[in-house]
Amino acid sequence: LHVVKTRQVTYSVLNHLIDYIQNLEKVGLLEEKEMLHLHDAVQSDLKRLLRNPPLVKFPKISDLISAHPLLRELPPSVREPLELSTKEIMKLSGVTLYREGSKPSGIWLISNGVVKWTSKSIRNKHSLHPVFTHGSNLGLYEVLIGKPYMSDMVTDSVVLCFFIESDKILSILRSDPAVEDFLWQQSAIALSRILLPQIFEKLTMQDMRALIAERSKMTTCLRGEIIEIPYHCIGFLLEGFIKTHGLQEELITPPAALIPSQGNLSFRSAETSVSAPRGGEPEIVASSVENALVLYTHQVLQHIRCRGSQFFSPRIVLSSGDKSKSNYF
Known part of the structure; x- marks a missing residue:
């Protein structure tokens, strides 16, 4: 063929x-x-x-699976069982991988091709190229948090992808805390491009993975602990519910981006976009018993310029259950 x-x-x-x-x-x-x-x-x-037609040597499927960035970084004891349970799927252009609001059945690893995302609930007016290319993992965040898929994912070309069922992903979370932290970090790659396309869409998937690997740190925060988001960082609330306390109160649900900007702290979630007025320095208090997991990323793009004197350091007070996790880039 x-x-x-x-x-x-x-x-x-x-x-x-x-x-x-x-x-x-x-x-x-x-x-x-x-x-x-x-x-x-x-x-x-x-x-x-x-x-005498030319012969084309097609890579072995096992080699393609092992070469995917998500699986490649896992320890062998975790990676090998996942590789055995991975399903190879070839999709033509215009085929839906999953729909917004549907129950997460698994994750999709894109080996080759382009996938386009659309959403009725997430504002993507800033997205010029709402696509994911080779090396992407799709649906990982929804599988980890156990919520419905956030968007429609439709192939925009012929796509070679691999599917891993949710149960297989969830089973490895108990194997090693470092693996769980790694998967949460990797889930933020797709999440950041959906919530903040005006910032992260310009980065290649390779640059995004490098940002995650080299400039991030996952931490666990106890109840009542105050977390400061430096002006040169962006936070992502991945799990739990938080409520701002200050001039304007707002319940923030995951996933949400916490963005320090000039004189303001903006909260952008899948459904809302809120800004705290200048000088308000709001406290953000977790209001659920879930772990509040916050992901921070050092700002590396030139089009957002930070002037230290014009920024305040917003605080997050996590007052949920026993502990919460956060991640610094």
Whole structure:
């Protein structure tokens, strides 16, 4: 099958090349003698193609699975069972991987191709290119938190992907606390591009993974502990419920981005966008018994400029159950 596809593509390219050569002759850029010479050369390549089509060595599926960034970084004791339970799936363009509001059945690892996201509840007016490419993991956050999928994911090209069921992902969380922290961090890659496309959409997936790996830190916060978000950081509330206390009270539900900006602290979640007025320095108090997990990222983009004197350090007071987790980039 791969040989047939390769022959078809090469044949099409050579035929287009013949048409291109003829057009050059028509507009006077090539003399007739030169055009005939190039035409004969292309015809020779076509005959050679039909006699002996090129062979294409397709990578082994096991190699593609192992090469995916999410699985590649897991310890062997965790990675190998997941690889055995991974399903290889080829999707044509326009096929829905999952729909917004549906129960998370698993995660999708994109090996090759482009997937486009859309949402009725999340404001994506700032998103110019709402797509995920090779190396992405989709649906991981929803599987970890146990909530419905946040958006529709539809293939925008032919996509080679791998599917891992939710139960397989949840089973490895108990194997090692470091693995759980790693998966939460990885879930923030897709989440950040959906909640803050104007910031993170310009970064490649490779840059996003580097940002997570090199400039992040997951921490566990106890009840009542105050967390300061530095002006050069962005926080992501991944789990738990928090409530602002100050000039304006607002219940913030996950997922939400906590963004220090000039004189304000903005909270952008899947459904709301709130700003605390300048000088308000709000306290944010967790109001559920869930773990409040906050992810911080150092700002690395040039189009957001931080002036230390014009920023205050907002505080988060986590007063939920026993403990909460946060992550610093």
